[in-house]
Amino acid sequence: MQAARLDSRLLPTVPALARILPGGGIQSGGSYAVRNSATLAMALLAGPSATGAWCSVIGMPDFSVEAAQGLGINLERLILVPDPGSQWLTVTAALVDVVSIVLTRAPEHLAPTEWARLKARLRQRGAALITLGAWKQSDSTLGVAESAWEGLGSGTGHLRARRMKITATQPSGRLRHAYVGLADLQGVPADGSPLSAPHTPPAPHDIGSSALFEPQLVRSS
Amino acid sequence: MTATLPTLPTSTAAATRTLMFWCPDWPITAALREHALPADSALALVDRGEVFACSPAARQDGVKRGLRVREAQARSTGLVCLPYDPSLDDRTFEPVTAAVETIMPGVQVIRPGLCAIRVKGPTRYYGSEAAAAGVVFQTLAAIGLTDVRIGIADGPFAAEQAARATDQLDDDVPQLVVIPPGESAWFLGSYPLEILEQPKLTVLLKRLGIRSLGDFAALRASDVRNRFGIEGALAHRQASGLDHRNVVARTPPPHLDAAVDFEPPLARIDQLAFAFRSRAGEFVDTLREAGLVCTALHVSLHTESGESSERRWQHPRWFDADDVVDRVRWQLQGTNASDHGLTSGVSRVHVVPEIVENLSDHADGLWGTGPDEGIHHGLARVQSMLGHGAVLTAVVAGGRLLADRRVFIPWGDAEVSPQQAAKTPVKDRDQPWPGRLPGPAPATVFAEPVAAAVVDSRGNTVDVDARGLVSADPAFFSAERDGTPQPVHSWAGPWPINERWWDPSGRVLNRFQLVDHSGSAWLLLIEDHRWWIEARYD
Numbered sequence: 035m036q037a038a039r040l041d042s043r044l045l046p047t048v049p050a051l052a053r054i055l056p057g058g059g060i061q062s063g064g065s066y067a068v069r070n071s072a073t074l075a076m077a078l079l080a081g082p083s084a085t086g087a088w089c090s091v092i093g094m095p096d097f098s099v100e101a102a103q104g105l106g107i108n109l110e111r112l113i114l115v116p117d118p119g120s121q122w123l124t125v126t127a128a129l130v131d132v133v134s135i136v137l138t139r140a141p142e143h144l145a146p147t148e149w150a151r152l153k154a155r156l157r158q159r160g161a162a163l164i165t166l167g168a169w170k171q172s173d174s175t176l177g178v179a180e181s182a183w184e185g186l187g188s189g190t191g192h193l194r195a196r197r198m199k200i201t202a203t204q205p206s207g208r209l210r211h212a213y214v215g216l217a218d219l220q221g222v223p224a225d226g227s228p229l230s231a232p233h234t235p236p237a238p239h240d241i242g243s244s245a246l247f248e249p250q251l252v253r254s255s
Numbered sequence: 256m257t258a259t260l261p262t263l264p265t266s267t268a269a270a271t272r273t274l275m276f277w278c279p280d281w282p283i284t285a286a287l288r289e290h291a292l293p294a295d296s297a298l299a300l301v302d303r304g305e306v307f308a309c310s311p312a313a314r315q316d317g318v319k320r321g322l323r324v325r326e327a328q329a330r331s332t333g334l335v336c337l338p339y340d341p342s343l344d345d346r347t348f349e350p351v352t353a354a355v356e357t358i359m360p361g362v363q364v365i366r367p368g369l370c371a372i373r374v375k376g377p378t379r380y381y382g383s384e385a386a387a388a389g390v391v392f393q394t395l396a397a398i399g400l401t402d403v404r405i406g407i408a409d410g411p412f413a414a415e416q417a418a419r420a421t422d423q424l425d426d427d428v429p430q431l432v433v434i435p436p437g438e439s440a441w442f443l444g445s446y447p448l449e450i451l452e453q454p455k456l457t458v459l460l461k462r463l464g465i466r467s468l469g470d471f472a473a474l475r476a477s478d479v480r481n482r483f484g485i486e487g488a489l490a491h492r493q494a495s496g497l498d499h500r501n502v503v504a505r506t507p508p509p510h511l512d513a514a515v516d517f518e519p520p521l522a523r524i525d526q527l528a529f530a531f532r533s534r535a536g537e538f539v540d541t542l543r544e545a546g547l548v549c550t551a552l553h554v555s556l557h558t559e560s561g562e563s564s565e566r567r568w569q570h571p572r573w574f575d576a577d578d579v580v581d582r583v584r585w586q587l588q589g590t591n592a593s594d595h596g597l598t599s600g601v602s603r604v605h606v607v608p609e610i611v612e613n614l615s616d617h618a619d620g621l622w623g624t625g626p627d628e629g630i631h632h633g634l635a636r637v638q639s640m641l642g643h644g645a646v647l648t649a650v651v652a653g654g655r656l657l658a659d660r661r662v663f664i665p666w667g668d669a670e671v672s673p674q675q676a677a678k679t680p681v682k683d684r685d686q687p688w689p690g691r692l693p694g695p696a697p698a699t700v701f702a703e704p705v706a707a708a709v710v711d712s713r714g715n716t717v718d719v720d721a722r723g724l725v726s727a728d729p730a731f732f733s734a735e736r737d738g739t740p741q742p743v744h745s746w747a748g749p750w751p752i753n754e755r756w757w758d759p760s761g762r763v764l765n766r767f768q769l770v771d772h773s774g775s776a777w778l779l780l781i782e783d784h785r786w787w788i789e790a791r792y793d
């Protein structure tokens with residue numbers, strides 16, 4: 035299938051996602067739908083944000099900035115518009131003008147002409163649009179197909195790590211998938227040095243009363 | 256010794272004839288006016304735990320400067336103690352200076368309450384020095400200042416002493432002391448050395464047997480300079496009535512604020528914004544002509560029924576005319592409860608620039624100032640569509656519940672604005688916060704907790720008792736939004752959170768983590784036997 039345009043400039047992308055995204059990364063002017071995972075949507079922001087791009091989140095009052103920071107999104111360059119009301123399209127278009135990547139809740143309804151105008155503006159500005167929720171009009175759809183958590187027993191422990199199977203549709207309609215952990219989704223700054231670990235593993239006494247149910251062996255040295 | 260001494264100003268001509276007017280106890284006068292206290296109340300201004308100034312009534316009770324507050328309160332039982340605010344002095348003295356400047360040019364404010372004027376011009380205009388002083392008395396009486404002392408002498412130093420010498424006069428004559436030209440040295444001759452306010456020099460001169468300014472002035476200037484250096488020489492000139500200081504007139508500051516009165520008052524925001532637009536343009540132009548830009552703005556709105564709304568606005572760059580109009584509009588729209596509540600039409604809009612900076616510091620570079628300027632313009636556009644509080648940046652703060660840990664800041668505001676700090680102090684993230692969540696942070700934190708149901712294998716709701724024990728293992732879980740119970744794969748908890756146990760508004764709740772069979776993880780709260788979803792790991 036022929037590409038929709040000639041140039042395919044890529045925005046910086048987290049390596050784990052770049053492997054499965056069509057074209058090898060987030061394409062400027064592209065639009066991506068993330069079906070069911072806010073973490074995955076944040077991971078798409080993390081790549082550009084870690085290299086100093088401005089990001090914007092529109093219409094998502096439940097967006098967790100702490101998780102965003104944990105994934106390497108620079109909060110100083112993150113703009114939140116939690117409630118655009120009835121002016122979703124105007125606000126999104128205004129922000130596409132100024133920021134590199136926009137994350138938004140998928141609109142209820144968008145007329146094809148409006149979508150074409152927004153798409154033209156995305157292409158002209160070289161920005162990318164990520165919607166959370168299924169949206170047929172997007173270039174590619176990503177989703178978490180399987181997810182498994184580690185660290186939680188029945189009444190013991192706490193969530194520590196997660197393994198996910200991520201899928202992405204290709205322009206040909208084929209699905210590509212990758213198995214990743216949470217750490218693989220973190221943005222890495224341009225200089226290549228890994229970001230500081232966002233969550234230090236908690237000491238046993240931090241876990242709260244679960245420590246009471248989980249006897250810990252302390253090795254004396 | 257061949258080392259060259261610093262050269263003195265060589266003017267041997269008589270020092271500048273100076274009129275010094277003095278309003279005694281200006282900090283007290285300012286505080287009485289500001290707090291609308293009666294003039295005869297016993298008032299003390301406190302600076303760092305000590306009395307800085309006190310009113311005459313307090314002085315009669317034995318309060319004096321430098322006393323500890325406790326001691327002052329013991330001496331004068333009805334004493335009102337207020338913190339000393341130097342900016343209040345400046346602010347309240349400004350109208351006095353402005354009033355005198357309307358009749359005589361060249362006023363130098365030595366400090367609030369004490370002003371020097373070069374008297375040569377006014378003497379020629381009003382006929383004599385006494386007549387010029389009389390005009391000053393009249394002008395200040397017209398703005399309500401009656402206790403004013405005036406001294407006229409050669410040089411500011413002698414004039415100040417002359418103004419203080421009015422204490423010797425009776426109360427019913429004008430409080431004016433005029434020292435004729437050339438007699439300032441004689442006038443100062445009997446004063447002790449302490450008024451030079453040079454403690455080291457004073458001690459040394461006293462050991463040499465010199466006790467008054469007259470004795471000091473009788474020494475030869477060259478000897479004093481050789482023995483005491485430049486400081487001693489300058490003091491010697493002061494004592495001889497040849498003050499080296501000149502009266503440096505201040506340039507009256509330009510009026511940068513803008514006010515518009517509306518008659519009849521305007522009740523609609525769009526009318527007001529339209530009516531204020533041209534004035535806002537003039538306001539910004541005035542600033543620009545003065546070579547300044549405004550980065551913080553104080554907007555006060557007054558209504559016909561006497562209400563007012565005050566707010567300080569900040570700007571990440573600087574205000575242009577549209578920004579000023581936007582701020583006035585947002586303040587009327589009331590983005591939060593505290594600055595809303597005007598019930599009648601707006602009769603006056605007053606805009607005061609609080610922080611002005613040099614225009615050249617904000618000038619655009621030859622190739623623009625980078626992408627951030629574009630960002631700001633785009634965001635300002637969205638703000639003017641949706642309101643000031645609709646475009647936010649966020650910081651992660653401290654706290655136990657996830658909703659407390661994120662703090663939103665409107666674009667353009669300082670990280671913690673004073674109004675915000677009063678309402679919700681941003682908590683320190685580095686504190687331990689026992690009960691906070693370990694592990695990776697959930698990606699979706701519900702702004703409003705969502706109701707949920709958690710049941711055990713027999714279908715009874717799982718509960719946590721007062722001792723923190725779970726009634727049964729959770730077996731099924733459903734968010735009431737969709738309602739289909741899903742089997743619980745694994746869970747952990749309860750993790751008790753006991754917020755502010757000393758405060759009736761504090762909360763006691765238990766937290767659970769739970770993974771369902773589809774592999775998604777949830778963070779649940781149980782409070783008062785009811786389950787809520789706090790966040791979702793999706």
